[in-house]
Amino acid sequence: MIIRVRLHGRGGQAMKTAGRVVGTAAFLEGFRAQDSPMYGPERRGAPVASFLRISDEEIAERGYVWSPDIIAIADPTLIGDPRANVLDGARQSTAAFVNIPTLDGIRVGDLTRLTNYDVTRAAIRLLGRAVLSSGVAGAVVKLLPISRQSLEEAVKIEMEDIGLKEREIDLNVKLALECFEGTPRVPVEPLPTEELQQFRAVELGWQPPEVSIGLIRNVGNGVEKMTGSWRVSRPVIDYSKCTRCGVCFDYCPEAAITLAGPDNRPVIDYDHCKGCLICYNECPVKGAITVEEEGLAEKVASGGVV
Amino acid sequence: MKRMLTGNASAAWGARISEVEYIGGYPITPQSEVVELLSKWVAEGAMNAVYTNYESEHSMFAGVGAASLSGVRAFTSTSSQGLMFAIEMLYAIAGWRAPVVFVNVARGLGMPMILQVEHGDIMGIRDTGFLQLHAETCQEVLDFVPMAYRIGEDRRVMLPVAVNMDGFLISFGREPVDVPDKELVRDFLPKYNRPYPVVDFSNPVAYAPTIVDGYAYMYFKEQLQKAQERAREVFYEAAADFERIIGRRYEPIERYMLDDADYAIVSTGSYSTIIRGAVRRLRERGERVGMVRIRMFRPFPRDEFVDALSGLKGVAVFDQNISLGKGGVIYTELAEALYHAKERPRVLMSFIGGLGGAEISFDAVRYMLERLKDAVASGEEPRNPNWLFSEEDRRRLARALKLTLGEEVISE
Numbered sequence: 225m226i227i228r229v230r231l232h233g234r235g236g237q238a239m240k241t242a243g244r245v246v247g248t249a250a251f252l253e254g255f256r257a258q259d260s261p262m263y264g265p266e267r268r269g270a271p272v273a274s275f276l277r278i279s280d281e282e283i284a285e286r287g288y289v290w291s292p293d294i295i296a297i298a299d300p301t302l303i304g305d306p307r308a309n310v311l312d313g314a315r316q317s318t319a320a321f322v323n324i325p326t327l328d329g330i331r332v333g334d335l336t337r338l339t340n341y342d343v344t345r346a347a348i349r350l351l352g353r354a355v356l357s358s359g360v361a362g363a364v365v366k367l368l369p370i371s372r373q374s375l376e377e378a379v380k381i382e383m384e385d386i387g388l389k390e391r392e393i394d395l396n397v398k399l400a401l402e403c404f405e406g407t408p409r410v411p412v413e414p415l416p417t418e419e420l421q422q423f424r425a426v427e428l429g430w431q432p433p434e435v436s437i438g439l440i441r442n443v444g445n446g447v448e449k450m451t452g453s454w455r456v457s458r459p460v461i462d463y464s465k466c467t468r469c470g471v472c473f474d475y476c477p478e479a480a481i482t483l484a485g486p487d488n489r490p491v492i493d494y495d496h497c498k499g500c501l502i503c504y505n506e507c508p509v510k511g512a513i514t515v516e517e518e519g520l521a522e523k524v525a526s527g528g529v530v
Numbered sequence: 531m532k533r534m535l536t537g538n539a540s541a542a543w544g545a546r547i548s549e550v551e552y553i554g555g556y557p558i559t560p561q562s563e564v565v566e567l568l569s570k571w572v573a574e575g576a577m578n579a580v581y582t583n584y585e586s587e588h589s590m591f592a593g594v595g596a597a598s599l600s601g602v603r604a605f606t607s608t609s610s611q612g613l614m615f616a617i618e619m620l621y622a623i624a625g626w627r628a629p630v631v632f633v634n635v636a637r638g639l640g641m642p643m644i645l646q647v648e649h650g651d652i653m654g655i656r657d658t659g660f661l662q663l664h665a666e667t668c669q670e671v672l673d674f675v676p677m678a679y680r681i682g683e684d685r686r687v688m689l690p691v692a693v694n695m696d697g698f699l700i701s702f703g704r705e706p707v708d709v710p711d712k713e714l715v716r717d718f719l720p721k722y723n724r725p726y727p728v729v730d731f732s733n734p735v736a737y738a739p740t741i742v743d744g745y746a747y748m749y750f751k752e753q754l755q756k757a758q759e760r761a762r763e764v765f766y767e768a769a770a771d772f773e774r775i776i777g778r779r780y781e782p783i784e785r786y787m788l789d790d791a792d793y794a795i796v797s798t799g800s801y802s803t804i805i806r807g808a809v810r811r812l813r814e815r816g817e818r819v820g821m822v823r824i825r826m827f828r829p830f831p832r833d834e835f836v837d838a839l840s841g842l843k844g845v846a847v848f849d850q851n852i853s854l855g856k857g858g859v860i861y862t863e864l865a866e867a868l869y870h871a872k873e874r875p876r877v878l879m880s881f882i883g884g885l886g887g888a889e890i891s892f893d894a895v896r897y898m899l900e901r902l903k904d905a906v907a908s909g910e911e912p913r914n915p916n917w918l919f920s921e922e923d924r925r926r927l928a929r930a931l932k933l934t935l936g937e938e939v940i941s942e
Contacts, residue, residue, distance in 0.1 A: 264742040428752065430760060433688045433725050436753035437627040440736040441726065 227414045229276040229364060230289040232310050233298030234454055236268040238357035241382060242298070243274030245361035245400070246368070249378035250278040253370045258283050269454025269498050271308035278368060289313075290421065293414045295332070296321045296364050298343070298356050301453040303332055311335075313421070317413045321363050323356065337410040339367070341403050350399045351392070354456060358383070362400035363407040375400055447496070451478065455499030458516045461490060465512040472503035472513065535707040537700035538563035540668040541607060541633040541693070543707075544675025546577055547715045548631075550605040552597035553581045554590040559645050560697040561609040561635040568605075587612040591619035591632075598628035598690075599737055601727030603679060606630065609697060610637035610651045617655060623690045624659025624754060626737050629682035629722070630690040631675060636799065637697040638886045646887030647696040649799060649851035652827075653859045659754045661691040661761050662827040664798045668707045670825070671695045673778060676719050680768040683722050686760040694827075696800040698887065703800075710776050718768075718775045758829045765826055782826035783834045787813055791820035793902055794839060794875075795895065796860060797848040798824040801884050805848060808895030819899055824860065832867040839868060844877035844906040846898045849915070850884040857915040858882055877905045883918030894918050 229246065233239030240261035247259030261274040275289040290313040300322055302308040311333040314320075319337040324330060327340050343359035358379050365375045379400045383393040430436075461472075472490050473481045480497040481490050492503075499518065507513040535543065541564045545553065553572065555565030565581075572581040580597075584590035587608050597604040608616065613634060623630055634655075638648035652662065663678055665671040671693065678691035695701055726735045741747045765782055773779040786806055788794060797805050802823045809821045822838050824831070839845055849858025856862060861880035868874040879902050884890045898918070905912040928940040 262742075265740055428749065430686070430756040431753055433627060433685060436750070436757070437688065437726070438625055438737070438739055438741075438750045439726055440739055441733075443734050443736050 225281065225414050226277055226279040226283060226285070226417060227293050227368060227412060228285075228289045228291060229278070229294040229296065229368075230292040230312075231274045231276070231296040231298065231360065231364070232302050232308055233272050233274075233356065233360070234268070234302070234456075235263065235270045235272050236355075236456065237272070237298045238355050239272050239274050239296075239298055239360065241357035241386065242296070242360040242364070243276055244385075245357060245375075245378050245382045246276050246278075246364050246370075247378075248381055249361070249365055249370050249374040250276070250368065252374040252377050255279060255370075256281070256283050258285075260287060262288060268500075269451070269456065271302060271305060273308075276364075278370075291315075291415050292318055293412055294319045294321070294364065294367055295335075296323075296360055297332070298323050298360050300324045300330065305450075305453060307449065315415070319367055319410045319412050321360070321367065321407065323360060323363075337412075339363075339408045339410045341407040343399075343403050346399055346402050346406075350395045350402075358396040358400040359403040362403035365400075366404050366407045366409055367412050372401065372404060375404060450495050451498050452493075452495045455494075455497060455518050457499050457501060458494070458518050459492060459497070459499070459501055459504045459513050460516055461492065461513055462511060463489060465509055466490065467509055467512070469508065471506050471508060475502050475506040477502060532706045532708045534704045535668055535672075535709075536563065536702055536704050537665070537668045537671045537695045538635070538702065539567060540672040540707050541675065541695065542567035542571070543709050544633075544672040544693075545605045545631075546571060547672075547710060547712055548603065548605075548676045548679050548719060549578070549712065549716075550631075551579050551602035552594060552604040553579055554584055554594040554597075554604070554606040555581065556584045556587050556590045556608065556612065558587075558609045558612040560637060560701040561607050561612075561633075563701070564607040564633060564635070587616035588619055591616040591623060591630075594630050594632070595619060595623035595626055595628045595690075596728075598623070598630045599626055599724070599727065600729045601722065601724045603683075603722045604628075604630045605632065605675075607633035607635065609635040610639055613651045614639065614654065617658070620655055620658040620660060620690075622738070625750065627688040627754075627757070628690060629679065629688055631678040631682060631693065632690070633671070633675070633693045633695065635697045635701045636694055644886045646698055647800070647850065648885045648887075649694075649849075649859075652692060652694045653851045653853070655692065656828060656859070659689060659758070660828065661687070661689055661758065662694060663691065664694045664824050664827050665700065666798075666800055666802045666823065668695075668700060668703070668705050669778070670780075671700065672707055672709065673772070673776070673780070674825075676715050677765075677768055677772060677780065679722070680719050680771075681761055681764050684761075684764045684768075685725075687757050687764055689754070689757050689761065692828075694799070699800045708778075714775055718771055762826075762829050762831070780825055781834070782824075782831035783838060784821075784823040784825060785838050786821040786823070788820035788822070788838060790818060792818040792843045793845070793899060793906075794820045794822055794842055795846045795848060795898060796822045796824070796835075796839075796864060797850075798827065798860065799850060801848070801850060801890050804890050804892070805895050808892045811892060812896060812899060817899060830863055830867065835864060835867050836871045836874075839864075839875055840871050840873040842875040844879065844902040845875045846879045846881055846902045848881050848883060848890075848898065850882075852882050852885065852915070861914065877902065877912055879905055879912045880914040880916060881918055882915045888918075888923065889920070890918065891920075894920070 250257035847861040
């Protein structure tokens with residue numbers, strides 16, 4: 225029996241480390257275990273996935289988990305993001321953990337075995353910032369045949385490995401155990417290996433240069449990608465202090481700031497602002513740009529969650 | 531009109547009659563003369579092209595690739611270490627499907643540093659997606675440049691092409707070369723017409739996307755392979771038109787004295803002249819031996835080889851390169867090509883020689899044939915590869931090592 229887990233998060237939420245914590249916990253529990261991450265060339269905030277296989281038999285698999293038995297979603301705005309492919313290969317019986325205060329009004333495809341915990345709030349309370357690795361790991365371990373002791377030991381090993389000091393390690397253990405206790409258990413039904421998707425070969429053949437040359441003809445489609453959902457912190461302009469110098473406009477790497485109106489005031493396009501805060505750092509006027517924590521409720525309300 | 535030209539000048543003339551519009555240059559022996567001539571012609575107004583000197587071969591290939599994407603016919607040339615430095619961009623250009631043509635002047639790869647010929651550089655880019663045409667003579671160097679554009683720019687192909695000549699022997703060696711009239715070449719080679727040029731501002735496109743998903747990456751790689759496969763039929767069409775318009779006929783491989791032959795020697799590049807001469811003289815002595823020479827190395831002329839070599843008793847492959855830890859590159863590829871042939875030669879023997887311009891004589895060719903015949907007669911599996919290192923080479927080496935090491939380590 226192999227249990228296949230896929231973790232979805234955004235760059236910076238530490239889903240790679242979360243995968244490692246669960247992998248080590250499974251290893252300590254005496255299982256065969258395999259964990260690996262996948263990410264593109266993008267930055268903090270971009271979709272990231274990591275994969276786990278936990279088994280009492282040989283794991284003759286590698287890499288991407290195409291048929292997950294458990295999906296863990298560290299950021300609910302990913303559910304509606306087509307680039308994140310959160311529902312890839314999910315079955316109705318796939319269990320899903322969502323990092324969200326309540327499941328009221330939340331749909332994850334047609335999945336029925338949903339569970340949740342507000343890991344972000346716990347992380348901010350304990351660690352002072354939204355680093356979710358230990359918390360999501362604790363929640364995922366709750367769904368697996370892995371003990372509390374193995375989880376605790378795994379958090380210590382992995383947090384020490386990334387160079388955390390003893391106090392921070394202890395807080396991460398607290399976070400993991402809190403999320404472990406607080407996440408309601410839902411049944412997990414591993415898909416037998418024989419029932420994994422069958423391979424059916426197709427022959428594509430030669431294609432004309434119009435389609436076979438690696439180019440983008442539908443240019444400007446980046447606008448359709450709402451990178452605003454990547455944001456953890458939101459820059460806000462106080463127009464009473466802003467001098468209209470235009471420095472934020474010059475520095476914004478995403479062209480998410482435009483100069484508008486007769487006074488050329490900078491306007492932030494929150495659909496595409498990734499929250500890098502370069503504008504905040506470069507603004508020469510104290511207090512003209514402030515930083516607010518991104519409220520999850522607003523993002524969910526803005527259509528991020530299906 | 532025929533005139534005495536070096537291989538380098540022939541390459542430059544090939545670019546000139548192909549009416550290339552963009553040239554990137556960076557000097558390296560034994561290639562520099564190619565871009566020196568082109569730069570002079572552009573400066574004099576003999577060519578309507580833009581010429582750019584680059585700060586490295588890597589940038590140079592990036593530049594000619596980008597020029598090609600903008601819809602103009604782009605050309606460059608390099609050699610050896612310079613090609614190795616640029617190799618990353620070669621994969622990029624092939625992936626962009628930019629039909630750049632570049633002339634490689636084959637030279638060995640240090641260390642130890644050498645300026646003379648070896649095919650390690652051109653063989654080192656065999657997996658990049660570039661088509662490859664190998665010239666034996668200065669005439670072929672010139673003719674292969676317009677041929678390369680014609681094949682590479684074909685809608686079915688859209689791939690860059692490397693034309694290879696041998697350093698010094700051809701690059702600096704002169705022989706009579708016919709330079710066809712520009713009007714004739716225009717008949718043969720239509721204007722380059724890129725489907726989606728980057729400078730069409732009404733229809734903007736973006737090249738070189740980053741892909742995170744394997745299926746899409748695999749699709750584009752498979753399309754490169756399919757385009758390579760189709761280049762074979764396009765070669766034949768181009769060769770037929772070239773013969774009709776210019777009057778010289780080329781096939782992917784040259785077959786020499788293969789009728790009723792029992793044995794054959796396979797080679798590529800300028801040393802084939804020596805091997806062909808030796809084969810003719812061995813024929814005069816009653817030996818049933820022929821030769822096959824590679825003109826098109828990518829796509830590999832597999833079917834042509836199967837056709838040419840089926841039924842022979844033994845084949846010797848002369849590789850002027852060495853894939854260290856494996857052996858000769860042509861030998862290895864030929865072994866694969868012949869594996870499923872119903873009447874494959876009983877013996878396939880690998881010889882390595884001529885590295886760094888080392889001597890290959892008539893008698894070395896006789897030696898290869900004798901060894902091949904012995905292997906066929908004995909019925910035993912031949913030991914491969916075999917190095918063509920002569921007594922005379924050993925005497926020269928002994929003297930050189932005595933000088934560099936200060937003591938006699940190999941006796942003359």
